[in-house]
Amino acid sequence: MNLATYVHDLSPFLIRFGEGFGVRWYGIAYVASFFIGYLLFVRLARMGYSDIPPSKVGDFITMTALFGVIVGGRLGYVLFYRLDDYLHDPISILKLNQGGMSSHGGILGIFLFTLIYAHRQKVSWTNLGDNLVCVAPVGLFLVRCANFINGELYGRVTSVPWAMKFPLELVERPSAEAMRLFPAGDLRAAMVEKAYADPAFRQQVAPFLETRHPSQFYEAFFEGVVLFSILWFLRTRFRFPNGVLTGTFFILYALFRIGCEIFREPDAPLAGPFTRGQFLSLFMIIIGVIFLIVSFRRQEFPRPPEAQKA
Numbered sequence: 001m002n003l004a005t006y007v008h009d010l011s012p013f014l015i016r017f018g019e020g021f022g023v024r025w026y027g028i029a030y031v032a033s034f035f036i037g038y039l040l041f042v043r044l045a046r047m048g049y050s051d052i053p054p055s056k057v058g059d060f061i062t063m064t065a066l067f068g069v070i071v072g073g074r075l076g077y078v079l080f081y082r083l084d085d086y087l088h089d090p091i092s093i094l095k096l097n098q099g100g101m102s103s104h105g106g107i108l109g110i111f112l113f114t115l116i117y118a119h120r121q122k123v124s125w126t127n128l129g130d131n132l133v134c135v136a137p138v139g140l141f142l143v144r145c146a147n148f149i150n151g152e153l154y155g156r157v158t159s160v161p162w163a164m165k166f167p168l169e170l171v172e173r174p175s176a177e178a179m180r181l182f183p184a185g186d187l188r189a190a191m192v193e194k195a196y197a198d199p200a201f202r203q204q205v206a207p208f209l210e211t212r213h214p215s216q217f218y219e220a221f222f223e224g225v226v227l228f229s230i231l232w233f234l235r236t237r238f239r240f241p242n243g244v245l246t247g248t249f250f251i252l253y254a255l256f257r258i259g260c261e262i263f264r265e266p267d268a269p270l271a272g273p274f275t276r277g278q279f280l281s282l283f284m285i286i287i288g289v290i291f292l293i294v295s296f297r298r299q300e301f302p303r304p305p306e307a308q309k310a
């Protein structure tokens with residue numbers, strides 16, 4: 001099959017109970033991310049890489065998921081991408097079923113939450129971070145795959161053989177001809193939904209869609225598969241001071257994000273020559289370098305298992 005003729009037709013719901021309500025793949029991606037992250041973190045703890053014992057990992061991951069990933073990701077999306085919209089309708093911040101999460105916001109949320117947790121539990125903050133960044137790419141991979149299933153955060157226009165068409169473009173970036181043929185009310189209400197459910201209608205709108213990079217897969221591969229492979233290898237094959245892997249994550253994630261955003265359609269106003277994601281990633285590189293410098297100077301390592309409290 002020539003992918004350039006493929007019009008995205010995947011439903012965002014695994015199970016649907018009514019109009020706009022059901023079990024979404026996006027939510028499943030987050031739940032699966034937390035569960036797999038828990039299993040991997042426990043394994044690292046049993047291998048002696050964690051300052052918290054396996055018995056405390058479950059509570060730590062649960063609180064990190066809630067206060068770091070979900071709260072941080074949502075607030076990051078509001079602040080970095082849609083601040084004006086939410087200032088006009090503040091209550092919509094709570095409407096998580098409508099989507100809207102920021103990976104940069106989630107990283108910042110985890111950054112702050114683990115700092116508080118480490119202080120209260122009297123463990124190394126950078127040790128917590130080193131283990132979290134080793135398992136975090138699993139979540140990045142699954143969420144990017146969910147972005148593809150949702151047909152959102154698609155790529156720029158291209159003619160590569162694997163390019164695809166995404167019906168959500170009719171709502172977000174409709175051409176003048178599409179706007180003339182399909183009334184605005186329909187565009188914002190049922191256009192994409194009908195394209196998913198009705199193959200004939202999907203083919204009807206196909207000529208009004210551009211062929212685009214499936215950039216969600218690019219990000220899933222580099223931010224997920226490649227980043228996880230590198231960090232897991234470094235964690236389990238070498239003995240680095242606490243904080244080195246956290247710094248490495250910040251730098252590599254930022255570089256991968258900057259590179260992948262070249263192929264992704266900007267979803268917010270540009271910051272000079274950079275997309276919003278690229279601009280925020282530049283600060284991550286600076287933070288990562290600081291982590292590396294401080295970590296190699298301090299030379300603190302994970303506590304041995306016998307020194308931990310069960």
